[in-house]
Structure formats: structure tokens, C-alpha cells
Amino acid sequence: MPRPIRKSTAAPLRPPAQAAESFRRSRRDRAVETAQDYVEAIADLTVSPGEARVVTLARRLGVTHVTVNRTVARLQRAGYVRAKPYQAIFLTEAGRKLAAECKRRHETVVAFLRWLGISEKIAELDAEGIEHHVSPETLAAFERLLRKR
């Protein structure tokens, strides 16, 4: 069996580290996806049925009420929501701010995909994931094109 190659020249640390930066950013984005989706959903429900309840959130997000419970507890520790047992869930000021940002970004991504000719359905499906990885620069580029259409 062939012996593994081991390069004698010390591998340059810059290229790997540079690539690693993208992966780190991506993982960081992933870690906050949940928080963003929750505050956006809570903001929506606070308007539409009138308040955000555990089961309503669970149905909206497609998870069990148990998952919602624990995530809401975490969001409360993070300062995004206020929640008391058997009560509706409310956004804090920070939560409302984050929700507004996410909603705007979500809508921009959907509109941009629609502008590309993607169907409503698929645009919505893709946007729910893409939105969390769009930098301010890219979002600005999307908006620029939408204004010029």
C-alpha cells in the first residue's frame, strides 16, 4: 500500500486560513438562523392572530411545541423576548429591532428571486434559507437592481 505523502515544505498558512474565514462566517450565520426565524414569526403572529402562542409558533415553524418552548427560553435569556408561563410571547425592543431587519431582508430576497423569474412558491422556499447568509453589501445590490427594474 502506498505510503502517505508528507510535504517537507511547511504548508503556507494564509490560503487555508482565508478559506476558513468563509466557513466560519457560514457557521456563525447558521447559529443565529433559528433566532431570526423565531423573532420574525413572533412579530408576524403578534399582528395577525393578535398574539404569539406556543402552539401557533410550533405550527408556523413546523416543529413540536417542546422545541418552541426551549427555544423561546433561550431567546429570553438572549434578551429578544419576554415570556411568562401560560402567557403569550412578546418581543423586547431588541427583538422587535431584529425582527424588523429580518422581515425587510426576507422580503427583499423574495422580491429579488421573483425578479429573476422564480415562482412565488420556490422563491419563498429558497429565501427562508438564503436570507440568513446575505451580507449587507449583497442585500444592497439586490435592492439596487429592484429599484432599477
Next chain:
Amino acid sequence: MPRPIRKSTAAPLRPPAQAAESFRRSRRDRAVETAQDYVEAIADLTVSPGEARVVTLARRLGVTHVTVNRTVARLQRAGYVRAKPYQAIFLTEAGRKLAAECKRRHETVVAFLRWLGISEKIAELDAEGIEHHVSPETLAAFERLLRKR
């Protein structure tokens, strides 16, 4: 304190379920992000330094070698790689197929962002996350625009 509202009319089950579909898709995409990034990196390293080793992968991805070890074990169980102790890591046929798809998609997303006027650096950062949430339809739309430029 105001009592929580409880609507007497049964809440319609369709709208929530429809929104839930996007979140489910997004979570499913998230679950396979790691596998996609790994096989793509393994394919790259197999070409460039000549083989994919644990530490090289770790440096490339920005994680510890321990994380690489466990993920590689999982990818092996999933049938994407072959790995034996103290040896280099190889892609299976399924792994090569997945890697090729991911590489093509990655490059298309980067090229599209560049076409939008995004800088190389930021395009690369955003693409690393966005790529995993781009449907075939949206990818096709990106390619269409790139051809027409």
C-alpha cells in the same frame, strides 16, 4: 393584567402548514451543509496538495482535527468517503458526484454575486452559506443571467 385571547373560530390549518414547509426545507438544507462543505474540500485537497488529510481539512474548514475526525466518520457511514486510520481520506463515487455538484453550484453562486458587483472577498463569504439553499430553479436562473451578460 389582560387575559390572553383565545379565538373561538378554529384556526385554519393550511396557512401555517404552508409557511412551515419553507422552514422545514431550510432546516433540511442546514443539516446537509456540513457534508457538502466537507466533500467539496476533500475534492479540492485531493487535487491541490495531492491528498486530503485530517489536519489539512481542519485548517481549511477552520475547525479542530477532532471535529474533522468525527464528521469524516459520519460521512463514511453515509457512504461519501473511505477513510482508514492514519491514512488520507478519499471520496467514494457518491462523494465525487456530490462534490462536483457542490463545486459547480458554489462557483455559479460566486460568479453571480460578482456579476451583481459584489467584491471577490464578500462574494466568497456569502456564497459559502447561500449555496446550500439555492434550488435547481434558482441556480438555473443565475446561470441564465450569467450567459446573457
Next chain:
DNA sequence: CTTAAATTGTATCTAAAGCTACATATTGAA
């Protein structure tokens, strides 16, 4: 006022993905 249905909470399990600390194996050079 009672009570059944709905909602909410909790205990407990699983898996992925990160980490540190430490052990073992391999390699390159003295």
C-alpha cells in the same frame, strides 16, 4: 359549576457539531 378539550410545561432521549485534554502513531531529521 363541571368537565372535556386544548394548551402549556417538563422529563428524558437522540444526534450533530463544536471544544479541550490527553494518548498513540508516524515521520523527518539528527
Next chain:
DNA sequence: TTCAATATGTAGCTTTAGATACAATTTAAG
């Protein structure tokens, strides 16, 4: 040939995020 540096493996911890099963509370009817 020895041995220190590097690479690899492993044990065990944490957090997040999903689940099921069951308990407790609240609400809506009757």
C-alpha cells in the same frame, strides 16, 4: 537508529435542536 515534532485518535464536556411521552394548567362548552 533514535527521537522530537507532527499527525491522528479518543475520552468526555457543552450547546443547539429535534423528538416522544406524560403531567399540569387553562379555556370553552354544556
